[in-house]
Amino acid sequence: xxxxxxxxxxxxxxxxxxxxxxxxxxxxxxxxxxxxxxxxxxxxxxxxxxxxxxxxxxxxxxxxxxxxxxxxxxxxxxxxxxxxxxxxxxxxxxxxxxxxxxxxxxxxxxxxxxxxxxxxxxxxxxxxxxxxxxxxxxxxxxxxxxxxxxxxxxxxxxxxxxxxxxxxxxxxxxxxxxxxxxxxxxxxxxxxxxxxxxxxxxxxxxxxxxxxxxxxxxxxxxxxxxxxxxxxxxxxxxxxxxxxxxxxxxxxxxxxxxxxxxxxxxxxxxxxxxxxxxxxxxxxxxxxxxxxxxxxxxxxxxxxxxxxxxxxxxxxxxxxxxxxxxxxxxxxxxxx
Amino acid sequence: xxxxxxxxxxxxxxxxxxxxxxxxxxxxxxxxxxxxxxxxxxxxxxxxxxxxxxxxxxxxxxxxxxxxxxxxxxxxxxxxxxxxxxxxxxxxxxxxxxxxxxxxxxxxxxxxxxxxxxxxxxxxxxxxxxxxxxxxxxxxxxxxxxxxxxxxxxxxxxxxxxxxxxxxxxxxxxxxxxxxxxxxxxxxxxxxxxxxxxxxxxxxxxxxxxxxxxxxxxxx
Numbered sequence: 060x061x062x063x064x065x066x067x068x069x070x071x072x073x074x075x076x077x078x079x080x081x082x083x084x085x086x087x088x089x090x091x092x093x094x095x096x097x098x099x100x101x102x103x104x105x106x107x108x109x110x111x112x113x114x115x116x117x118x119x120x121x122x123x124x125x126x127x128x129x130x131x132x133x134x135x136x137x138x139x140x141x142x143x144x145x146x147x148x149x150x151x152x153x154x155x156x157x158x159x160x161x162x163x164x165x166x167x168x169x170x171x172x173x174x175x176x177x178x179x180x181x182x183x184x185x186x187x188x189x190x191x192x193x194x195x196x197x198x199x200x201x202x203x204x205x206x207x208x209x210x211x212x213x214x215x216x217x218x219x220x221x222x223x224x225x226x227x228x229x230x231x232x233x234x235x236x237x238x239x240x241x242x243x244x245x246x247x248x249x250x251x252x253x254x255x256x257x258x259x260x261x262x263x264x265x266x267x268x269x270x271x272x273x274x275x276x277x278x279x280x281x282x283x284x285x286x287x288x289x290x291x292x293x294x295x296x297x298x299x300x301x302x303x304x305x306x307x308x309x310x311x312x313x314x315x316x317x318x319x320x321x322x323x324x325x326x327x328x329x330x331x332x333x334x335x336x337x338x339x340x341x342x343x344x345x346x347x348x349x350x351x352x353x354x355x356x357x358x359x360x361x362x363x364x365x366x367x368x369x370x371x372x373x374x375x376x377x378x379x380x381x382x383x384x385x386x387x388x389x390x391x392x393x394x395x
Numbered sequence: 396x397x398x399x400x401x402x403x404x405x406x407x408x409x410x411x412x413x414x415x416x417x418x419x420x421x422x423x424x425x426x427x428x429x430x431x432x433x434x435x436x437x438x439x440x441x442x443x444x445x446x447x448x449x450x451x452x453x454x455x456x457x458x459x460x461x462x463x464x465x466x467x468x469x470x471x472x473x474x475x476x477x478x479x480x481x482x483x484x485x486x487x488x489x490x491x492x493x494x495x496x497x498x499x500x501x502x503x504x505x506x507x508x509x510x511x512x513x514x515x516x517x518x519x520x521x522x523x524x525x526x527x528x529x530x531x532x533x534x535x536x537x538x539x540x541x542x543x544x545x546x547x548x549x550x551x552x553x554x555x556x557x558x559x560x561x562x563x564x565x566x567x568x569x570x571x572x573x574x575x576x577x578x579x580x581x582x583x584x585x586x587x588x589x590x591x592x593x594x595x596x597x598x599x600x601x602x603x604x605x606x607x608x609x610x611x612x613x614x615x
Contacts, residue, residue, distance in 0.1 A: 114521055143523035154518035157613045158537050168522040170532070199612040219522075 061128075062089035063223065063255050064113060068122035071108050082108040084279045085122070090272075092222075095249050095256045097270035097287070099302060102261055105279040110225050110259045114146045115139055127222065144172055147216035151228035153208040155200040161187065161211050162196040168218040179218075186214035190244065206237035213244060217252075224248070226258045230265060242269045263302050267291065267352075267360075275299050291361075292322045292386055304348070304363070317366040317373050322386040323351055323358040333362070336379045342367040344376070363390070401584070404571065409591055411485045412567035415557040419489050420550050423496035430456065430497065431504025432530060442516075442526055456498040464495050464556050468563060483564035488557060496553050503545035507538040540611040547603025551596045558592060568592055 071083040082105045090096045100106045111117035112124055115131045123132040129142060147168075155164050165183035166176075174182075187193045190210040200208055209229060216224055226245065230238040246269045249256050258270060266273050266287060273291075274284035277298035283290055294303045304320075337343060344364045351360030366373040380387045434452050437445040462470070468491045472482045475490040511534050519533045535542070558569025568588045576585025 116517060116520060137525075140523040140525060143521060146521075148518070148521040150514060150518060152512075152514050154512065154514040156515060156533065156537060157512075158539060158611070160612070167519075167532070171519075171522050171524045171528060201613045225521075 060091060063092040063094075063127055064088075064090040064257070065125040066090075066109075066112070066122075067125065069109070069112055069119040069124065070121045071105075071112065071117060072120045081279055083112070083119070086276075086281050088274055088281060088284060090255060090257060092255055093249070093253055094272050095246070095258065095270045097258045097260060097266035097273040098276060099260055099263065099266055099273060100276035100298075101301075104276045106259045106261075106276045107227055109276060110148075110227050110257060113223075113225055113257065114143050114148065144168070144219050145221050146223045146225060147219070147221035148225040148227065149209065149212045149216050149229045151231045153200070153205075153212045153232075155208055155211055155215075157200050160197050160199050161192065161203070164200070164211055165214045165218055168215060172219055182218060183214070186217055187211075189217070190214045204237075205233050206241060209233065209237075209241050210244070213241075213248070217248065217254075220252075221254060224254050224256045226256065226260075228259055228261070231260070231262070238265070239268070245269060275302060288324070292324065303361070316368065317370075318347065318390045319364050319366060319377060319380075320388050320390055321362045321364065321380060322388075323360050323362075324386065330383075332380070332383055332385065333364070336376055339379060340372055340376050342369065342372045342376075405568075405584075405587060405591065408566075408568045408571045408588065409595070412554065412557055412569070412592070412595065415485050415488050415492060415560075415565070415567055416550060416554045419492035419496060419557070420546070420553050422489065422493040423500050423549070423553070424546070426493065426497035427500030428504055430501035431508065432534075434501060434505040435508045435534070436526070436530070442529065452501070456501050459495065459498040460502070462495075464491070464559055465562060467491055467495050468560060468565075483566075485566035488560040488565035488567075492553055492556055492560070495556060496549060499552065500545070500549050503549065504542065507541035507545055508534050510541055511537045540607045540613075543603055543607035543610065547600055547607070550599045550603070554592070554596060554599070568595075 066086050066088040069083055069086045070081070073080045073082055086109060098106050098109060108117055112119050113126070115124070118132070123130055125131070126142060126146065131139065131142065134142065156167060159167070162180065162183050165186055166179040169179035169182065184193065184196065187196055190213055192207060192210050192214070195203065195207065195211075200211065203211065212229075224245075229245075230241050233241060242265065245256055245258075248254055249269075258265065260266060270287050272285065273287050275282040275290065275296070275298050277296070282296045282298040283294065290299060291303060294300045333344070333346070344366060346362060347365055348361070348363040351358045351362065366376055377387050377389070430452055433448065434456075436442050437449040437452070439446075439449075441449075459467070468488075471491045471494060475482050475487050478490055479487045481487055515537060516529060516533055519529050524533070557565065557567055558572065559565075561567065561569030561571070561573040564570065568591055572585045572588040572592075575581040576588070
């Protein structure tokens, strides 16, 4: 299948008065229709620049982006504007028009494409219904909470039936509960309307929650990409490991003790596996990190355990876990 | 001294002052508003950066703003004669008032527009809005409160300038104050004109502030 977005060798250099900053270095990435593609990286990694290259708010210094067979770098100004009406975007700080009420905010993109006022209003009400804010149509953004503002922004983004939705740190200004609700809404939109979603974030939790694919950007380069399963289970690069383990590699290393990382996936059975292992082996383990989630009765996520010093018992434990179809990997140097 | 003729003169003076102020402000906005917009749009991180246009506008605005109004008033007399046909009287005063106020207004419009959240402008760009939509529906609409406050300040300043034009026979309350207070030592009439001018500024100020507050939807 032809990808809906092809990022082709995109580089972006910002030229300052005294120095040049290479924000992106030769990024190649394909995003397919219906994907929820997470682009993750530490702050300053270049991910916000990358997402702005997808609708040419930033023009790449070299390379290009192809959206549905249209090479954005070859388009004229007005053609580019037309393509942008099909690529919606939501932002960390919502970017609503503060002097317009909620309904008129949602109408704004339809004014841009020249829809009639009556038609726009009807569609806007429909969209507010979808995001659960129909009762706030006459409110002004200043009267809404962060989560509600982002819902308005999502309704606005959907106004012109976009094929792609770009989310630039869309949940970074929200609390964890609101973040979950917004992510769920995005997932519904993806499933119901088949809109391809690109999510820029610095939080692995966001990627885990809803993304099908993930690309890791590190210092302007594409470090790793693939399905979330792949990257999450077997992070290859240092940047990926850093994000998956959520730890700082510069911290002092744990020495002399064996650490293992367990990945829970759909294969894991419904049993208190760690507790059973401890009972079976009659030796304690130290849980250094646990990040698991219960999805339909099955644990998903990861744990990092420190094993007893006795090598035989340690081996036994690894064996025990592997028998239960958990992915186990020994970490030569876990830093926590 | 409070005969009918004097009172009529003061009432007429008040209306003449208002006429000069309001018409000059309107004309100055016709010149200054596009200049202010152009300054923002052509600035280095504006929507259409253009060093030449920006620099030229910037210099014109600064030059005109540096000339004391009383001097500008005299300097533009030849132009006033061409446009109005005479160099004295209320209508003639509108010419220098407009010329002096336009750059001042351009600067105020510029600073109002720069207050608009760049993120909102970026959002409009991401929706495929063209530059005119962004100027009209985002920049001007979002900064309307600040623009109204600016217009209120402009009205007050232009009203003050119009009184200065009294020195060269410009008409209005300033003219009365100078003729009676300065040339004839009739301090009482001068004081009355001063009170009237203060009241005018107050009224304009209150109306402007009320209006801007009413139109501001950013408060809860």
